[in-house]
Amino acid sequence: MSRQPARVSAQHVARWTRTFALLVVLVPLLPGTAHAIQLKWSSGATDLSFASDTLCRLVVQADSAEVTLPGSWRLQWVADSSGIQFSALDPTLACLADTAKVDSIAPPSTPADSTANQVTAYFCSAGSSLASTAYFLVDLVGGSKGRLRVVALNPADTTQVIESNEVKLNGGIDGDYGPxxxxxxxxxxxxxxxxxxxxxxxxxxxxxxxxxxxxxxxxxxxxxxxxxxxxxxxxxxxxxxxxxxxxxxxxxxxxxxxxxAPDALLPPYGPPPFPSYIDASGYIRPKDFAFFYGGLGHFHLFYTRHNTKLSVCGPQADQNARKFTHVSGDLSLWSSQDTSFAVSASGWDSQHVWAPTIVQNGNTYFMFYTGVNANDDQSIGFVTTQNINTNPIVWSSARTQVFTVESTSNHWALQTHPQQCRDPFVTQDPTDPRRWLMYYTANVAADSTWETVGVARSAPYSLTSWTDIGPLYMVDRHNNYSLKAESPHMFAHLNSNNTTSWWVFFTSDFAVMADRSASSPMDTTERYSNAHWDLINHRLYEHLTNHDPRVQFWNGSEYLKVFRWEYLAGFNAAVVDPCGTVVNPDSNGIWIRRLQWTPGVSSPDAFGLSPGVTAVEDAAHRDERRLGLSLTELRPGAGRASLTVELPAQMKAGLVVYDLLGRRVKNLARGEIPVGRTVFCWDGHDERGNIARNGVYFARLTSGVGERVVRIPLLR
Structure with a gap:
């Protein structure tokens, strides 16, 4: 009989940690203490004496009051250099009885597990309920010494720990259990x-x-x-x-x-019908840009500042594109501009900065960008920050250069000066989540007059070490009939027929263009055929199901997926007179549209652009946006607090106070709460009427349109 994965209730999981004698963390077991879990050798003894190698059973048993064992527990031991080894039974035999037995053992699954000498044993037993008894098969070296115990969470109160008695090998050994x-x-x-x-x-x-x-x-x-x-x-x-x-x-x-657990991300607020961003100056044109969602309800734009007056009429053309602008907002209202990031005083990015792209890795945001030095050589590097929701953003002082034309495989990119290596787009590798992909533009060594898109791949868990995969020749002049192929970005789409399409967008001499591969986002093998990549024969707006003319003059684009919504943004070429005055300011901005897919039957899905979102989606977003919870009154010394709840409509909702460990302290509201603002008071007592201790608490509002949490510092 094999173990059935669905029989979760009959499966126990135990982890054990090998702890050497020098470890110093110990919970002492007091003589005579009652234990919810009993630990013993199969003979019934708690001290096993043996002089030769032996295979024995270690029994874990619930006491009579507990009836069954917890669903998981931790077995810890302290042993001499001989160590302790565990064996699994044949899986076809382990599940035949009500006594749980180890049917498989998994090695350490993370670096932390390896450091802790931690492995996982999976138990199996017959029946549909948890077993009352389980045992390990233990391989012991003759004369070896050690001590073992079991610890687990109390099933009746998971904030409490229960411990077994201790068992010994040949009288035990000194030393403390690890954490x-x-x-x-x-x-x-x-x-x-x-x-x-x-x-x-x-x-x-x-x-x-x-x-x-x-x-x-x-x-x-x-x-x-x-x-x-x-x-x-x-x-x-x-x-x-x-x-x-x-x-x-x-x-x-x-x-x-x-x-x-991961943090819960907030959905974006409903965008207006035609979301856009236009620089308020009237003469700064957003060029290459990054479009990013930070997970807290706001979108972010980072863009190269291109001063049309400087570039057209001014004598200081080299002073252009020396700063980035950052704004954030809900696609309707945008924050004030942050223009604090600029070229460095010297080094690889001292002349210009172009083409930002933003990725988040844990608690850090990386901004990759193109830097141009005093010799007009282009290269790619990054800065970091811990917070993109401040103005100004505080970027790292270190500016790390990570990719140049010398980095390209077989030096396929032109090596002569001034070197051309720019427009990075960094995204997580969809085929390996440990890695990242970087798409970029470089001139081709075989013919210095034309450009193509290259792709590099990071080392596992690294954003600083990159290996070049090579050029995507399918986007070069032989296929797009243009010398230019810049501002690339890539995304994957799962078609309605369960195949995957890898889309690469880039800008040619004519407009934004797109290519699609059914093979791989890193397929560099194809040049003239369409076995893997589609042949490019038209511009982006001709790809669209409705041939939307609004994108005809886009000079660059960015794709962004947020929850189930997909967006495509682009910046327009500015229309200026000979002295740089913008004739049509509306053409001088970043435009954002929803991407909509039309299912294909025997072919990949096709896409079009929507002017906005449906009324139903707008209403849902407005409701979530109008949901509120605030600490409106706090009386230090009295131990009382007032909380104001705001709801978009009358609905069922709950308001509960929790302590720092996540334990419920007081239920303030549950059921129907009226529309608008309602004030609830917490008197500083728990459900039993006991006075809550001084400290930090959290109030959590739950409803059908979202959740809110506020912090309550309680002092008396």
Whole structure:
């Protein structure tokens, strides 16, 4: 009989951590203490004596009051250099009885697991409920010594830890158990990130971090509260974080981790029918730009400032394109301009800065861009920031150059000066989420008069180390009939027939053009045929299902997907008179349209542009936008707080106060709440009428149109 994956209730998971004798974190077990989990050898003894190699059973059993074992537990041990090894039963035999047995053992799945010597055992038993008894098969070296125990969360109260008694090998050995995290959670309000953990051995931790499971990024956390079984740590993090792990280290160097849920992203507000951005100056033309959604309800535009007066009439043409502008907004209202990022005093980006592109990696935003030095050589590099929601943005002082024409494979790009390597577009590799792809423009060494798009790929979990894949010759002059192929970007689309199309957009001498591959976003093998890539024979607006003429004069474009919505943005060529005065200001901006797909039957889907969103979607966005929760009154010394809820309509909603560990303290409202503003008071007591301790609490509003959370500092 094989284990059925659907029988989750019959599966137990245990993790064990090998801890050497020098580790110093220990929860002492008091003599005579009752234990919800009993640990013993199959003989019934708690101390096993043996002189030769032996294979024995270690039994984990629920006591009579608990009836069944928890769904998961942690087995810890301290052993001498002989170590302890575990074996799995034949999976066809492990599931035949009500006693749970190990049917498979998984090695460490993350770098943190490897550091902690942590592996996972999967248990299986017959029946549909949790087992009351489980056992390990343990391989022991003759004469070896050690101690073992089991720790788990209390099923009746998961904020509490339960422990087994201790069992020994040949009388045991000195040394302390290492730390273990049994559960972890986080709250993230504004730029305050708070992680909470429950486990054992947490009182002597010296370092706590939050980061990606693979180690691609990491941010330190400050410990603000710790006991033997609980931990609170915080940091200032502005960016919404993806799925992460909390990793803790003890004074002995032992390290363990636990998963943390991703932050919930806010959906964007409903855009107006014809969203756009036009520089208020009337003569600054947005050129190559980045279109980015930060996950907090606002879009961001970063663009090259092109002064039409300088470039056309002024004697200081070289003073153009020396700054970026950043604005953010909901596509209807935009923030004031941030023009603080400019060329450096010297180095690879001292003359011009062009073509920004923004990516987020954990708690850090990377802005890649083209830098031009005093010799007019172009190259690609980046700066970083922790927060793009401030004005001005504080960028890193380091400006890291990562890609030049010398980086191209077999030097396919022209190497002579001034070197041409520009217009980066960086996106996560859709075929390998550990990596990133960078599309860029360079002149071709075989014929210096024409350009093509190249693609490079990052090393795993790195944005600083790049390997060039090569040129995409399908976008060169042999196919687009133009010497120019710049401002590239790429995205993937899953067609209605379950095939994937890889779209590469770029700008030619004529307009924005697009090419599609059914093979790979990095396919550099094709040049003249259309076996993998479509042959390019028309411009973007001719691709559109409605041949939308609004995009005819786009000089660059950007694709962005936010939740289920897809956008295509482009900047228009400015219409100016000989002295640089803009004749038609409306043509001098960035235009944003929704991308809509028409299903194909035997062919890939086709796309068109929509002027806006439907009335239903607009209404939903307006409702979410009008949802509000605010702390309107706080009385220090009295331990009381007033909260104002604002709803777009009468609806069912809930308002609950939680502590820092995520435990419910007081239910303030549940049921129908009227439209508009309603004030609720919290008297500083919990559900039982007990006075809540001084500290930080959170009030959470839940409704059918969204959620809101506010922080309540309670002082008496």
């Amino acid at each position: 273990a995290i049994l559960s972890a959670s986080r709250t993230h309000q504004g730029d305050q990130y708070l992680a909470a953990a429950t486990g054992v051995g947490l009182s002597r931790l010296t370092a706590v971090t939050v980061g990606s499971p693979g180690g691609a990024w990491q941010a330190p956390l400050l410990i603000v509260q710790q006991t033997e079984t609980t931990l609170l740590a915080t940091a200032t993090i502005a960016a919404p974080l993806p799925s992460a792990v909390i990793q803790v280290s003890s004074v002995s160097g032992s390290s363990v981790s636990a998963p943390l």
